[in-house]
Amino acid sequence: MDINTFSKINDNRWEIEPRGKMRVPAVIHASEALIRDMDDKVREQIVNVATLPGIVSAAHAMPDAHWGYGFPIGGVAAFDPAQDGVISAGGVGFDISCGVRTHLTGLGRNDIESQRNKLADALLRNIPAGIGSRGDITLGKRGMDDMLAGGAGWALSEGYGEARDLEFIEDNGRADGALPRHVSQRARQRQCREMGTLGSGNHYLEIQEITDIHDAETARVFGLVKGECVVTIHCGSRGLGHQIGTEFLREMAMAAADYGIALPDRELACAPIESEIGRRYTGAMRSAINCALANRQILGHLMREVFHPFWPGLELNLLFDVSHNTCKPEFHIVSGQRKTLYVHRKGATRALGPGHPGIPEKFQSTGQPVLIGGSMGTESWVLAGMESSEDTAFSSACHGAGRCMSRNQARKRWQGRQVVDGLAERGITVRSPSMRGVAEEAPGAYKDVSEVVLASENAGLARRVARLKPVICIKG
Amino acid sequence: MNGVRSAARPMPGWEHFAHVADIGVRGFGPSMERAFEQAALAMISVISDLSTIRACETVDIACRAPDADFLLADWLNAIVFEMATRNMLFSRFEVTITENRLRGRASGEAVDVARHKPAAEIKGATLSELKVTQTSDGRWIAQCIVDV
Numbered sequence: 271m272d273i274n275t276f277s278k279i280n281d282n283r284w285e286i287e288p289r290g291k292m293r294v295p296a297v298i299h300a301s302e303a304l305i306r307d308m309d310d311k312v313r314e315q316i317v318n319v320a321t322l323p324g325i326v327s328a329a330h331a332m333p334d335a336h337w338g339y340g341f342p343i344g345g346v347a348a349f350d351p352a353q354d355g356v357i358s359a360g361g362v363g364f365d366i367s368c369g370v371r372t373h374l375t376g377l378g379r380n381d382i383e384s385q386r387n388k389l390a391d392a393l394l395r396n397i398p399a400g401i402g403s404r405g406d407i408t409l410g411k412r413g414m415d416d417m418l419a420g421g422a423g424w425a426l427s428e429g430y431g432e433a434r435d436l437e438f439i440e441d442n443g444r445a446d447g448a449l450p451r452h453v454s455q456r457a458r459q460r461q462c463r464e465m466g467t468l469g470s471g472n473h474y475l476e477i478q479e480i481t482d483i484h485d486a487e488t489a490r491v492f493g494l495v496k497g498e499c500v501v502t503i504h505c506g507s508r509g510l511g512h513q514i515g516t517e518f519l520r521e522m523a524m525a526a527a528d529y530g531i532a533l534p535d536r537e538l539a540c541a542p543i544e545s546e547i548g549r550r551y552t553g554a555m556r557s558a559i560n561c562a563l564a565n566r567q568i569l570g571h572l573m574r575e576v577f578h579p580f581w582p583g584l585e586l587n588l589l590f591d592v593s594h595n596t597c598k599p600e601f602h603i604v605s606g607q608r609k610t611l612y613v614h615r616k617g618a619t620r621a622l623g624p625g626h627p628g629i630p631e632k633f634q635s636t637g638q639p640v641l642i643g644g645s646m647g648t649e650s651w652v653l654a655g656m657e658s659s660e661d662t663a664f665s666s667a668c669h670g671a672g673r674c675m676s677r678n679q680a681r682k683r684w685q686g687r688q689v690v691d692g693l694a695e696r697g698i699t700v701r702s703p704s705m706r707g708v709a710e711e712a713p714g715a716y717k718d719v720s721e722v723v724l725a726s727e728n729a730g731l732a733r734r735v736a737r738l739k740p741v742i743c744i745k746g
Numbered sequence: 747m748n749g750v751r752s753a754a755r756p757m758p759g760w761e762h763f764a765h766v767a768d769i770g771v772r773g774f775g776p777s778m779e780r781a782f783e784q785a786a787l788a789m790i791s792v793i794s795d796l797s798t799i800r801a802c803e804t805v806d807i808a809c810r811a812p813d814a815d816f817l818l819a820d821w822l823n824a825i826v827f828e829m830a831t832r833n834m835l836f837s838r839f840e841v842t843i844t845e846n847r848l849r850g851r852a853s854g855e856a857v858d859v860a861r862h863k864p865a866a867e868i869k870g871a872t873l874s875e876l877k878v879t880q881t882s883d884g885r886w887i888a889q890c891i892v893d894v
Contacts, residue, residue: 336766364870
């Protein structure tokens with residue numbers, strides 16, 4: 271992307287002043303090198319977001335921003351319902367509340383090493399992954415409604431996970447204000463056999479070694495010890511979220527003109543927060559958030575069941591569970607006034623700083639754990655929310671590495687078996703039902719996540735706490 | 747990746763086009779119907795090699811939309827829904843369109859992971875790069891980006 275179309279505010283903040291139909295500036299929080307590597311579409315899309323009604327302060331792009339649909343992936347925008355602000359199905363995306371959770375194991379790399387192959391096989395056998403896989407749970411109408419309203423708490427009441435988990439999930443594992451009656455029959459149908467499934471594409475379960483600590487005090491509070499391993503799960507709201515996204519995107523795109531909204535791109539489909547469609551979508555989208563939270567809670571439980579025969583009594587405490595495709599009502603201070611804003615984060619993680627009332631007591635001094643997924647061959651990161659993140663981008667940070675190569679290009683360049691063998695030589699065991707899927711997710715198809723997290727820290731969004739390297743990866 | 751097509755004559759065919767995070771699907775044909783069928787084949791080939799999927803079971807699909815663009819998105823999303831809920835993959839499509847009403851048939855079989863080696867499931871057809879047009883040589887093009 272041509273950097274000259276932005277004004278440099280500092281090394282990690284670049285802006286486009288409002289022009290044309292833009293209501294607010296468009297801001298990219300990234301280093302010059304990262305911006306130069308971004309697709310031109312990122313600029314076009316973040317400028318388009320800046321034109322939407324009721325947007326507050328600025329349209330933000332995170333350091334890992336890339337070409338999405340409507341919003342860039344890595345886009346953050348807040349809307350004020352009192353100023354005819356909108357809620358956008360395109361701004362949340364298809365995989366509503368897709369996110370990451372990390373469990374602490376307390377096991378050293380050597381402990382995992384001693385069971386490596388048996389553990390990898392057991393995980394592949396017990397974690398439903400990939401196309402055609404089904405969970406053991408079949409939900410009827412009543413169970414589905416309870417799940418959609420209850421989130422991770424519902425999963426707990428069904429026997430999945432531990433009560434202590436809930437405190438360490440965003441919003442205690444449940445989105446308030448879910449309205450399951452606005453979730454269509456078709457969305458329910460897509461979900462009735464998909465609870466407790468990982469999905470495919472870039473979704474994974476990974477055992478990772480903590481290889482570097484960047485902030486010793488925060489790592490201590492988080493329970494991260496160099497040389498120990500964690501388990502990280504990346505997945506979302508499965509078929510239910512995809513179907514809700516599909517249906518409301520269509521409906522909002524068609525209705526936009528009725529609300530006097532000129533969409534620069536149909537994929538930015540949105541409606542006023544305080545409209546009939548806006549309220550229906552909000553209720554359905556929150557139900558999908560609960561579905562994702564319940565799904566990750568079940569997967570966390572299935573993972574514990576795999577570990578226990580190997581290490582009886584192991585607690586596998588949840589470090590934290592974050593979502594990176596959401597829209598949430600939150601309090602923010604704008605021009606000295608406290609306002610409720612609807613903050614869209616599409617491929618962006620909420621990153622609350624120290625002292626924020628929205629994070630558990632345990633993290634009051636450190637800020638919220640922000641979990642960043644890399645690619646299977648490289649690395650992932652644990653960051654912590656910073657105080658400065660509130661003023662910088664509504665307490666938001668990056669979410670992952672982001673692709674730098676299309677799936678077709680990746681498949682032309684690598685074969686699945688070759689990727690698996692190459693990673694095995696580097697001490698990484700990959701298990702997947704699909705070798706083609708592995709080729710498409712080859713490490714080389716992703717950007718360097720270490721650059722992204724460094725820019726995140728330098729931009730004041732979230733600071734680096736620990737680097738994680740993969741040991742065993744189960745790919746959907 | 748390409749299906750059989752010719753730029754000179756309006757023969758049916760399909761191709762993928764680039765999107766860094768996901769993938770674009772594009773169908774060509776001498777009519778809108780054939781282009782829709784080809785776009786569906788392009789979408790399935792994001793998941794599996796079409797030649798591995800036997801067309802032994804047929805599912806009827808009906809959609810209705812205010813214009814051809816939305817009709818294409820609805821058609822592709824209806825296929826995504828049938829694949830997800832029936833746990834099937836399809837390799838043959840037949841489409842008839844009258845005044846923005848589509849009647850379609852999708853033929854395929856239950857997913858067999860060993861044989862189909864599915865790479866990734868499709869979350870949905872997006873409205874990005876969504877376009878149904880006829881070129882000056884009479885050829886129809888139906889395309890959009892699908893979220894993987």
